[in-house]
Amino acid sequence: MNTTVKQLSKITLADLAIQPFLEVNSAADSFYNTSGKIKTGFAVAINAEKLVTCYQDPAYKQLISTSTVAFADGIPVVWLMSRKGKAGKRIPGCELWESLMQKAGVHQSFVYLLGASERVNALTQIKLQQQYHVNIVGAHSGYFDDNGLIIEQITKSRAQIVCVAMGSPKQEKFIAECREKYPNTLYIGVGGSYDVFVDEVKRAPRWMQRIHLEWLFRLVVQPTRISRQLRLLQFIGLFIRGKF
Numbered sequence: 001m002n003t004t005v006k007q008l009s010k011i012t013l014a015d016l017a018i019q020p021f022l023e024v025n026s027a028a029d030s031f032y033n034t035s036g037k038i039k040t041g042f043a044v045a046i047n048a049e050k051l052v053t054c055y056q057d058p059a060y061k062q063l064i065s066t067s068t069v070a071f072a073d074g075i076p077v078v079w080l081m082s083r084k085g086k087a088g089k090r091i092p093g094c095e096l097w098e099s100l101m102q103k104a105g106v107h108q109s110f111v112y113l114l115g116a117s118e119r120v121n122a123l124t125q126i127k128l129q130q131q132y133h134v135n136i137v138g139a140h141s142g143y144f145d146d147n148g149l150i151i152e153q154i155t156k157s158r159a160q161i162v163c164v165a166m167g168s169p170k171q172e173k174f175i176a177e178c179r180e181k182y183p184n185t186l187y188i189g190v191g192g193s194y195d196v197f198v199d200e201v202k203r204a205p206r207w208m209q210r211i212h213l214e215w216l217f218r219l220v221v222q223p224t225r226i227s228r229q230l231r232l233l234q235f236i237g238l239f240i241r242g243k244f
């Protein structure tokens, strides 16, 4: 497998350094160095909602700016990059995570799976082991009271990739805390990716993804997300005011 990935240069959007990628597979490859070792750090998906939250909440922006790889998981972000003359495609977080898991299976990297319901977490473990032979060294659902206990488990597991599927901003806050105590690993915030992977939540049909209407599909399937989706309107408002 070719693990040498020529990186495009980063671009600054709303004071955040975004790493453009041209496709999911090479984005996933970029987490490994040429000798097949995982690069430690913190990967975060950036969409319009996160840009708005960063604008409104400096503490959240501070968390996001500690990431080592911020990738464009949203057409508005891709569009902002292209306005600045940068190539780059949308890298859906759930696809990047699955591609990374496939590579983790090949390299036998130690993976810790945190997040989602107990059932979805368990189904995700089984499917990852069956499909990609992923070496899962620990797992826990995303519902717990004692962060310290989970951080201890992660540390003991000696995980090289820690996947955190707890939604934003919870997952970024957890990653920041865990990273302080256990820094030498790759953290990736993956939101609802496990739910999609085990078919608990359906993704929009391909034709809707192609015309960039995945957000509309999600809204119809999960109407409770309306307040989050309204951030798209705020994004447009902020853009018109020249904030991005």
Ligand code: UDP
Pocket: 115, 116, 117, 141, 142, 143, 165, 166, 167, 168, 170, 190, 191, 192, 193, 194, 195
């Ligand atoms: N979740 C969790 N712990 C929590 C809240 C949510 O593990 O305290 C999980 C939830 O079960 C789901 C995921 O986080 O699997 C939420 O995904 P969402 O679609 O909201 O994430 P997004 O990608 O939109 O940030």
